Amino acid sequence: MRKFTKGNDAVVIGALYAGCDVYFGYPITPASEIAEGAAELFPQLGKEYLQAECETASINMLYGAASGGKLAMTASSGPGISLMQEGISYMAGAQLPALIVNIMRAGPGLGNIGPEQGDYNQAVKGGGHGNYHAIVLAPASVQEMCDLTIKAFELAFKYRNPAMILADATLGQVKESLKLPEKESEKPDTTTWSVQGDAKTRRNLISSIYLDLELMEKHNEMLQAKYASMEKEAMSETYLIEDAELIITGYGTSARVARSAVDQLRKEGVKAGLFRPISLMPFPTRELNRVMLGKKVLVAEMSNGQYRDDVLLHLEREVRTPVRLVNRMGGILIQVEDVLKAARRMMKEVQ
Amino acid sequence: MAISVKKATGLYEKFERKDGTKTTTYCAGCGHGIIQKLIGEAMAELGIQDRTVFVSPVGCAAFCFYYFDCGNVAGPHGRASAVATGITRSLKDKVVIAYQGDGDMGAIGFNNAFQAANRGEHFAAFCVNNSLFAMTGGQMAPTTLPGQKTTTTPFGRDVANTGFPLHMCEVFAQLEAPVYIERVSVADTKRIMQAKKAVRKALEIQRDGKGYAFVEFLSPCPTNWRMDAIKSAEFVTNEMEKVFPLGCLRDRSAEPGLQRKPIEQKTLKELMGTTGHGIDPVPDPKFGEKRFKFSGFGGQGVLSLGLVVAEAAGNDGKYVSWLPSYGPEQRGGSASCSVVMSGQPVGSPTVDRPDVLVCMNQPALEKFISTVSQGGVLIYDKSLPVKPEARGDVRVIAFPAMKIAGDNGVPKAANTAFLGCMSALGLIGLPEEQVIEALAESFSSKPALVEKNKKVFEAAKAWVTSNIK
Numbered sequence: 001m002r003k004f005t006k007g008n009d010a011v012v013i014g015a016l017y018a019g020c021d022v023y024f025g026y027p028i029t030p031a032s033e034i035a036e037g038a039a040e041l042f043p044q045l046g047k048e049y050l051q052a053e054c055e056t057a058s059i060n061m062l063y064g065a066a067s068g069g070k071l072a073m074t075a076s077s078g079p080g081i082s083l084m085q086e087g088i089s090y091m092a093g094a095q096l097p098a099l100i101v102n103i104m105r106a107g108p109g110l111g112n113i114g115p116e117q118g119d120y121n122q123a124v125k126g127g128g129h130g131n132y133h134a135i136v137l138a139p140a141s142v143q144e145m146c147d148l149t150i151k152a153f154e155l156a157f158k159y160r161n162p163a164m165i166l167a168d169a170t171l172g173q174v175k176e177s178l179k180l181p182e183k184e185s186e187k188p189d190t191t192t193w194s195v196q197g198d199a200k201t202r203r204n205l206i207s208s209i210y211l212d213l214e215l216m217e218k219h220n221e222m223l224q225a226k227y228a229s230m231e232k233e234a235m236s237e238t239y240l241i242e243d244a245e246l247i248i249t250g251y252g253t254s255a256r257v258a259r260s261a262v263d264q265l266r267k268e269g270v271k272a273g274l275f276r277p278i279s280l281m282p283f284p285t286r287e288l289n290r291v292m293l294g295k296k297v298l299v300a301e302m303s304n305g306q307y308r309d310d311v312l313l314h315l316e317r318e319v320r321t322p323v324r325l326v327n328r329m330g331g332i333l334i335q336v337e338d339v340l341k342a343a344r345r346m347m348k349e350v351q
Numbered sequence: 352m353a354i355s356v357k358k359a360t361g362l363y364e365k366f367e368r369k370d371g372t373k374t375t376t377y378c379a380g381c382g383h384g385i386i387q388k389l390i391g392e393a394m395a396e397l398g399i400q401d402r403t404v405f406v407s408p409v410g411c412a413a414f415c416f417y418y419f420d421c422g423n424v425a426g427p428h429g430r431a432s433a434v435a436t437g438i439t440r441s442l443k444d445k446v447v448i449a450y451q452g453d454g455d456m457g458a459i460g461f462n463n464a465f466q467a468a469n470r471g472e473h474f475a476a477f478c479v480n481n482s483l484f485a486m487t488g489g490q491m492a493p494t495t496l497p498g499q500k501t502t503t504t505p506f507g508r509d510v511a512n513t514g515f516p517l518h519m520c521e522v523f524a525q526l527e528a529p530v531y532i533e534r535v536s537v538a539d540t541k542r543i544m545q546a547k548k549a550v551r552k553a554l555e556i557q558r559d560g561k562g563y564a565f566v567e568f569l570s571p572c573p574t575n576w577r578m579d580a581i582k583s584a585e586f587v588t589n590e591m592e593k594v595f596p597l598g599c600l601r602d603r604s605a606e607p608g609l610q611r612k613p614i615e616q617k618t619l620k621e622l623m624g625t626t627g628h629g630i631d632p633v634p635d636p637k638f639g640e641k642r643f644k645f646s647g648f649g650g651q652g653v654l655s656l657g658l659v660v661a662e663a664a665g666n667d668g669k670y671v672s673w674l675p676s677y678g679p680e681q682r683g684g685s686a687s688c689s690v691v692m693s694g695q696p697v698g699s700p701t702v703d704r705p706d707v708l709v710c711m712n713q714p715a716l717e718k719f720i721s722t723v724s725q726g727g728v729l730i731y732d733k734s735l736p737v738k739p740e741a742r743g744d745v746r747v748i749a750f751p752a753m754k755i756a757g758d759n760g761v762p763k764a765a766n767t768a769f770l771g772c773m774s775a776l777g778l779i780g781l782p783e784e785q786v787i788e789a790l791a792e793s794f795s796s797k798p799a800l801v802e803k804n805k806k807v808f809e810a811a812k813a814w815v816t817s818n819i820k
């Protein structure tokens with residue numbers, strides 16, 4: 001069945017089909033509709049919804065629920081996610097799965113409630129203290145707001161690691177046709193590690209403390225190996241790349257704008273194509289290189305080049321691949337026209 | 352006064368997680384050992400070890416999981432109450448214990464603890480009050496006594512500067528929800544016996560699913576007080592008790608606990624409803640892409656006008672997106688939305704260059720008039736006191752939407768009039784039945800309005816036929 005649905009609502013729908021047990025959250029524009037949706041739907045399904053007193057409480061409630069092996073989630077936006085970073089680090093340290101949704105707004109600080117992508121580094125590089133990563137998925141449509149929410153839960157439990165949906169105010173507000181999932185996901189078995197208050201899990205322990213320095217190093221090494229093992233989960237999408245001379249790349253809303261720009265450029269006779277990462281952690285390094293090496297690359301984003309820096313970092317250096325940036329910040333959506341201008345200039349100036 | 356500590360059966364016999372020793376991490380004369388023995392005993396006596404999850408704090412008691420033979424979760428500093436909330440909310444009917452020190456619970460974690468108490472969360476909160484931050488080397492806590500020297504109050508705590516000792520029991524006793532609140536001491540055998548009763552009661556309340564229980568323990572910290580065990584015990588009784596009087600402040604354990612109002616349960620299928628169309632969008636390169644912008648004041652129905660167009664497109668198997676305006680415009684009372692309809696997956700859901708621009712007020716007209724795409728159409732309400740100057744390549748239509756809506760008895764339906772106008776001009780690019788069906792659907796909660804709006808739609812079409820060649 002299809003429903004004409006807002007991105008924020010699609011996240012809640014996805015969570016329900018994923019089998020999410022509990023929602024803890026604190027309202028913030030432009031993510032509040034997720035809390036509102038959960039408040040309405042969760043209790044009717046016998047699931048738990050609680051509005052926490054603050055974001056710090058929400059994330060620690062998630063920590064508690066995840067300790068019990070439950071599928072738990074929260075959603076917030078920039079400033080709220082900042083407050084949650086300590087808890088996310090603890091969860092990564094204690095290897096707890098949970099879902100955190102970030103409907104990005106413009107920052108830094110209070111900023112405004114317009115769409116931005118300025119939280120890229122915070123989401124992808126860790127954000128809290130210590131050597132860790134969250135799994136980060138970046139939807140670009142209402143359908144993906146739902147589908148990637150389900151995928152994020154799946155990966156979080158597969159790797160026992162917090163996962164994040166990184167979207168922005170536009171994706172939260174846009175309404176598109178959503179095809180509902182066929183069926184609900186199966187519950188993961190967590191009895192080997194979770195603490196469920198029963199005989200079977202009585203000896204299990206959830207903790208991130210390693211006072212012994214060597215053990216702490218081992219724990220870190222194990223986490224790094226785990227992150228490396230996630231590479232096979234990397235996801236990306238391409239559009240019209242076969243004969244492309246110019247690759248425009250962006251994630252989330254920027255990728256949508258870039259896709260429109262690619263269509264327009266093709267009409268103008270420019271061989272343009274699109275590369276869109278769907279998972280930002282793990283980063284789709286191999287695909288990115290396959291698509292981009294030796295081409296002209298234009299990065300479109302709504303932040304100060306944070307994603308561009310990762311493109312540069314992950315590109316193999318032996319082959320010359322010129323990379324340029326077109327961006328908007330401050331809550332202003334990047335326009336197709338912005339991308340077109342930058343693309344035309346790049347085609348002219350870069351040989 | 353030496354207190355012999357025989358291990359309680361709720362505690363591990365040997366501490367395997369701590370290199371298999373039989374000794375704890377606590378200093379001689381510390382209250383933690385006694386308090387944890389009391390908890391371990393009570394757990395074993397009540398037979399709840401297989402139902403219990405214990406949340407350890409940060410600080411000297413960070414390693415409770417070395418000792419307690421039950422499910423263990425180590426929480427972040429100050430967050431034991433929030434973590435315990437998460438556990439008790441997702442694992443029903445379990446016994447949850449949150450154990451915190453006074454610095455942890457009274458300072459950084461106070462709001463979490465206070466709010467959990469106020470909600471009447473189902474866990475036992477045990478707070479060990481030794482009047483300072485112990486593990487970090489004896490800094491001031493909210494509970495530090497007036498005049499007491501700590502490493503961060505080297506001249507003694509000056510209440511004019513750092514405030515008064517925080518009375519957690521008394522603060523919590525102002526709240527409605529807690530079932531049980533008591534302050535006890537572990538300074539001597541008589542007091543320990545009272546503490547034991549309090550621990551047991553708090554856990555019975557959990558066993559019986561009654562709600563929040565809080566026990567504050569006055570407890571010696573010989574190491575940071577730089578006193579021997581006996582002097583420390585005397586300090587608890589002679590100095591701390593003066594500021595923190597012992598006693599039970601609340602006991603409603605005999606009353607039935609609060610019960611949540613039942614909510615009618617549904618299946619996910621029922622919740623998702625049966626409305627919604629089964630058609631997948633069908634790729635149609637010939638259709639191209641149509642971009643609409645609808646603008647006006649909030650309340651004029653510009654957002655719903657866009658929605659009707661978008662729903663109609665979806666029902667017709669088109670790819671479509673609808674995006675309300677975001678940012679500063681939202682506050683000034685202006686509202687707008689973008690609709691992109693396409694024969695292939697929609698790229699940018701924003702419309703910077705509309706093919707069709709509908710303006711229901713003057714600010715919108717002034718703001719967007721220059722953005723209409725080449726060969727595009729601008730439709731604005733004829734009642735606006737302006738003559739818009741559009742480029743030569745834009746078709747401009749002054750349409751009396753508000754008048755038509757008013758004349759047909761639904762002044763609020765100017766948006767429907769615009770819809771009729773667009774449909775009559777062939778600007779939507781969809782079969783008219785789809786448009787009318789989507790219009791009717793949008794009033795599914797107010798069926799009385801369906802016919803009235805259809806009338807406005809027809810009147811708008813009629814106006815177009817007789818006024819536009």
Ligand code: SF4
Nearest residue numbers: 377378381411485572
């Ligand atoms: S420092 Fe104080 S509170 Fe900590 S274990 Fe030693 S005596 Fe107990």
